[in-house]
Amino acid sequence: MEIPYTSKPRPDTGLYNAKLGIWLFLASEVMLFGGLFSAYVLLRVGAAPGEWPHGWLNVWLGTLNTVILALSAITTLLAWVACKVGNFRKFKFFHACTIALALTFLCVKMYEYHDKWIHYEIKMTDGRFADGHFESAVYVDQATHQEVEEHRYRGNAFSKVSEGVTHHYELESVTLEGRIVTDEKDLMDLRAQKHIEHGSVTVERAHIKSMENYGPWHNTFLAIYFTLTGLHALHILGGTLVIGYLWGPGRKMWATDPERFTNRIEISGLFWHFVDLVWIFLFPVLYLM
Amino acid sequence: METTVHQFPPFRPADTHSGHGDHAHPEPGFWEKYIFSTDHKTIGIQYGITALLFMLFGFGLMLLMRWQIAHPGIPVPFIGPLLERVLGQVAAGGAISPELYNSFGAMHGTIMVFLGIVPLAFAAFGNYVVPLMIGAPDMTFPRLNMASFQAYFIGGLIMLVSFFIPGGAAQAGWTSYSPLATTIPTDGQLFWIIGMIFLITSSLLGAANFIATIIQLRAPGMTWMRLPWFVWTQFVTAFILLLAFPPLEAAAVMQLMDNVAHTSFFLPTGLAVGGQLANVSGGGSPLLWQHLFWFLGHPEVYVLILPAMGIVCEVIANNTRKPIWGYKSLVYAVLAVGFLSFIVWAHHMYLTGMGTKISTFFQATTMIISIPSVIILTCFFISLWGGSIRFNTPMLFALAFLPMFGIGGLTGLPLGFNVSDVHLHDTYYIIAHFHYVVAPGTIFALFAGVYYWYPKMTGRMMNEFWGRVHFWGSFVFMNVVFLPMFFQGMSGMLRRMSDGGANYSAAVNSKAGADAVGGLSDSILSLHTGILWGAMCLGIAQIPFIINVFWSIKHGEKVKNDNPWDATTLEWQTPTPPPHGNFTHEPQVHHGPYEYSVPGHAVDFIPQNEPAGPADKPLPATAH
Numbered sequence: 001m002e003i004p005y006t007s008k009p010r011p012d013t014g015l016y017n018a019k020l021g022i023w024l025f026l027a028s029e030v031m032l033f034g035g036l037f038s039a040y041v042l043l044r045v046g047a048a049p050g051e052w053p054h055g056w057l058n059v060w061l062g063t064l065n066t067v068i069l070a071l072s073a074i075t076t077l078l079a080w081v082a083c084k085v086g087n088f089r090k091f092k093f094f095h096a097c098t099i100a101l102a103l104t105f106l107c108v109k110m111y112e113y114h115d116k117w118i119h120y121e122i123k124m125t126d127g128r129f130a131d132g133h134f135e136s137a138v139y140v141d142q143a144t145h146q147e148v149e150e151h152r153y154r155g156n157a158f159s160k161v162s163e164g165v166t167h168h169y170e171l172e173s174v175t176l177e178g179r180i181v182t183d184e185k186d187l188m189d190l191r192a193q194k195h196i197e198h199g200s201v202t203v204e205r206a207h208i209k210s211m212e213n214y215g216p217w218h219n220t221f222l223a224i225y226f227t228l229t230g231l232h233a234l235h236i237l238g239g240t241l242v243i244g245y246l247w248g249p250g251r252k253m254w255a256t257d258p259e260r261f262t263n264r265i266e267i268s269g270l271f272w273h274f275v276d277l278v279w280i281f282l283f284p285v286l287y288l289m
Numbered sequence: 290m291e292t293t294v295h296q297f298p299p300f301r302p303a304d305t306h307s308g309h310g311d312h313a314h315p316e317p318g319f320w321e322k323y324i325f326s327t328d329h330k331t332i333g334i335q336y337g338i339t340a341l342l343f344m345l346f347g348f349g350l351m352l353l354m355r356w357q358i359a360h361p362g363i364p365v366p367f368i369g370p371l372l373e374r375v376l377g378q379v380a381a382g383g384a385i386s387p388e389l390y391n392s393f394g395a396m397h398g399t400i401m402v403f404l405g406i407v408p409l410a411f412a413a414f415g416n417y418v419v420p421l422m423i424g425a426p427d428m429t430f431p432r433l434n435m436a437s438f439q440a441y442f443i444g445g446l447i448m449l450v451s452f453f454i455p456g457g458a459a460q461a462g463w464t465s466y467s468p469l470a471t472t473i474p475t476d477g478q479l480f481w482i483i484g485m486i487f488l489i490t491s492s493l494l495g496a497a498n499f500i501a502t503i504i505q506l507r508a509p510g511m512t513w514m515r516l517p518w519f520v521w522t523q524f525v526t527a528f529i530l531l532l533a534f535p536p537l538e539a540a541a542v543m544q545l546m547d548n549v550a551h552t553s554f555f556l557p558t559g560l561a562v563g564g565q566l567a568n569v570s571g572g573g574s575p576l577l578w579q580h581l582f583w584f585l586g587h588p589e590v591y592v593l594i595l596p597a598m599g600i601v602c603e604v605i606a607n608n609t610r611k612p613i614w615g616y617k618s619l620v621y622a623v624l625a626v627g628f629l630s631f632i633v634w635a636h637h638m639y640l641t642g643m644g645t646k647i648s649t650f651f652q653a654t655t656m657i658i659s660i661p662s663v664i665i666l667t668c669f670f671i672s673l674w675g676g677s678i679r680f681n682t683p684m685l686f687a688l689a690f691l692p693m694f695g696i697g698g699l700t701g702l703p704l705g706f707n708v709s710d711v712h713l714h715d716t717y718y719i720i721a722h723f724h725y726v727v728a729p730g731t732i733f734a735l736f737a738g739v740y741y742w743y744p745k746m747t748g749r750m751m752n753e754f755w756g757r758v759h760f761w762g763s764f765v766f767m768n769v770v771f772l773p774m775f776f777q778g779m780s781g782m783l784r785r786m787s788d789g790g791a792n793y794s795a796a797v798n799s800k801a802g803a804d805a806v807g808g809l810s811d812s813i814l815s816l817h818t819g820i821l822w823g824a825m826c827l828g829i830a831q832i833p834f835i836i837n838v839f840w841s842i843k844h845g846e847k848v849k850n851d852n853p854w855d856a857t858t859l860e861w862q863t864p865t866p867p868p869h870g871n872f873t874h875e876p877q878v879h880h881g882p883y884e885y886s887v888p889g890h891a892v893d894f895i896p897q898n899e900p901a902g903p904a905d906k907p908l909p910a911t912a913h
Binding site: 001002003004005010013015017018020021024025027028029031032033034035036038039042043046047048051215216217218219220223224226227231 | 425426427429430431433493496497498500501504505506531532533534535536537538539540542543546550551552553554558569570572573574576577580581584870871872874875
């Protein structure tokens with residue numbers, strides 16, 4: 001006996017097997033992201049007054065990414081329709097668009113992550129806070145007392161071997177493109193502050209109490225931001241790989257079994273629409289609220 | 290249909306050896322047939338063997354822990370030196386250190402639940418039996434099915450490997466509560482989380498596959514109300530796994546971030562570790578972990594019990610030779626249990642201070658869920674009434690399941706009320722309670738399933754005499770092990786103490802005299818010795834079973850036909866063992882699942898696929 005309903009729908013359920021399978025999988029995905037969203041709610045409700053950040057993310061980039069994913073949803077649908085009416089050339093064109101849009105989304109996301117990665121908050125010994133994007137750091141060679149300028153943060157000290165000699169460098173000062181505030185709470189709600197003066201701020205090492213970038217360890221908002229968007233980006237990546245496979249080597253099936261191939265496009269499309277939908281929730285929750 | 294025949298035990302008659310001239314090489318296709326098989330029956334057997342081995346291993350961990358509880362700090366006899374050699378400092382001198390005890394405790398729970406019982410009850414029996422019962426050629430997604438087993442296997446390997454890394458396996462309990470799980474400075478927890486992510490993936494793939502199979506691949510005429518009740522339990526179990534596991538996966542991802550990326554999802558502001566303020570951003574919530582964990586954790590209890598109930602149902606119907614009483618009630622009850630299981634989780638958290646209003650809500654739902662559970666058990670009891678019962682080994686285990694699960698269930702009620710839970714929480718009472726549900730409950734049902742379906746898998750019966758020895762040994766010693774724990778718990782003995790409470794009691798008693806509040810009397814502590822002996826005898830009682838399983842593959846009594854139990858359900862209407870593709874032709878279903886002793890019929894059972902003859906009564910109301 002062969003397994004029935006692999007591409008034709010079962011009459012009483014109206015579904016072929018894989019379509020039911022992907023809906024079940026998406027149900028579990030809803031619960032996965034649901035768990036993380038409920039974590040977001042609990043962390044936000046439980047945060048001490050004034051400690052939940054506002055306006056830390058770039059709304060324009062978020063909007064751009066929302067538009068990109070919305071467009072990719074349309075091209076995915078059109079690719080499936082093209083398969084349905086038997087227009088393979090249009091299918092190839094639309095799914096090429098989907099892949100290009102997905103990669104653009106990931107590039108924008110990478111830029112946003114990098115922006116947080118180079119964003120530092122320095123607790124100063126006088127109780128004030130320097131906050132801004134890393135510009136440069138001055139290190140001093142311990143033997144020659146020569147100063148070198150580095151454009152990435154290399155910790156408090158590092159060593160380098162050049163021409164057989166090991167040089168030890170110690171941090172001298174850090175320069176940020178940002179500002180100095182007296183109350184850490186001023187760094188929390190950026191939306192309420194209309195004009196934020198930015199400039200070059202240099203902090204001597206002697207004045208640095210601690211220094212930390214805006215990674216997931218910085219606070220629970222960034223933790224949930226990186227986790228949610230990271231998991232979402234992994235889904236985008238996975239979807240792109242599947243769609244890329246169907247667009248590339250997997251398209252051979254069109255010649256042998258167009259009905260099954262169309263089903264594959266439909267199923268990968270359902271997954272893609274789900275991933276888009278997650279972003280439709282992520283965008284207001286993280287960027288706007 | 291393919292002509293290849295997949296068989297268990299792993300050998301083929303020489304005459305099917307065609308197409309391969311060179312006999313000097315090992316048999317071709319071994320890997321495809323037995324390791325990377327996509328046949329649901331082979332995968333079911335793979336799951337079954339792996340899960341049974343894990344259960345044996347988890348049982349071994351328990352024996353070591355019982356030794357340490359009964360004789361704290363005294364080297365383990367016989368295998369103590371081996372432990373020291375393999376595990377190093379944590380087993381110095383062959384004795385079990387508190388850290389090692391914590392590892393064993395955490396891994397005993399994890400292995401028994403996630404690597405033993407769920408894979409055996411759901412994946413092994415479900416894989417082997419469900420497609421046969423609904424008249425399907427295989428699962429809907431055979432390759433996904435294989436991937437599911439592989440993910441399970443890898444997850445299990447990661448858990449095993451974690452014993453041998455520096456610092457040993459996870460120590461924060463099978464519930465892995467944060468912040469403890471993050472602040473313990475060893476890597477065991479990391480392995481635990483990654484292992485769990487594999488196991489969760491495996492469960493999700495399996496669950497989606499089961500649901501799709503039951504919805505899409507039922508044979509013609511196999512309407513919903515003609516499904517054997519075992520299939521219903523697997524269906525509901527699959528939905529529970531599909532929807533309850535992902536939140537734990539989310540929690541595991543967050544705990545992974547806490548442990549690796551130093552986030553503070555579950556770490557509160559002002560967390561102190563070893564008297565020092567921890568270097569974390571804080572702002573997290575330890576309660577969040579507990580909510581997410583128990584959102585899986587409680588439905589998981591029903592994942593453990595529902596397939597077991599399904600097996601008991603099939604065995605009881607078959608051996609009482611009469612229709613199961615209240616089939617429709619059973620179906621609606623299992624659906625109700627499945628739904629309610631999602632809204633009872635916080636009754637594990639009465640003591641966390643989450644608020645009395647929330648406690649009251651979960652107390653109410655917890656009491657409500659006992660109603661469908663009691664309906665199920667009542668249907669089974671009434672089914673026995675007036676039957677001419679065949680007392681074979683599977684039936685003995687199924688019958689023992691009823692009172693054992695009854696004890697487990699009823700002792701759960703005081704835990705569901707938040708007032709009495711304050712006293713009983715985290716004591717040996719709860720250990721006894723859930724072990725009565727899972728060990729003499731679920732595991733007995735699983736033994737019933739093994740004895741019942743073994744003839745279908747191998748074509749031979751298991752030895753009846755040694756089956757009975759196995760049953761009576763297990764039945765007696767299970768109770769010797771778990772019954773005293775109720776009394777220990779009610780006296781206030783806490784779980785998770787590596788010396789069984791000896792030091793704690795000594796400290797309390799020396800302060801305030803022998804009848805101090807909180808101290809434990811010597812008679813309560815001395816029960817440990819009896820439990821240790823009971824546990825060892827329980828282990829010995831499993832030896833006949835292990836030998837029986839292997840010996841009967843070749844030497845068991847051959848089945849008289851494809852349907853040795855005179856059963857009605859479709860898995861017995863196939864060749865033995867069923868070939869790849871299961872049925873020689875597509876079965877057409879004409880009857881409900883339990884048409885036993887129908888008046889006016891020549892024999893006392895009507896297989897589901899037997900065409901309705903003129904002598905038969907009209908179809909019963911259940912078949913529509």
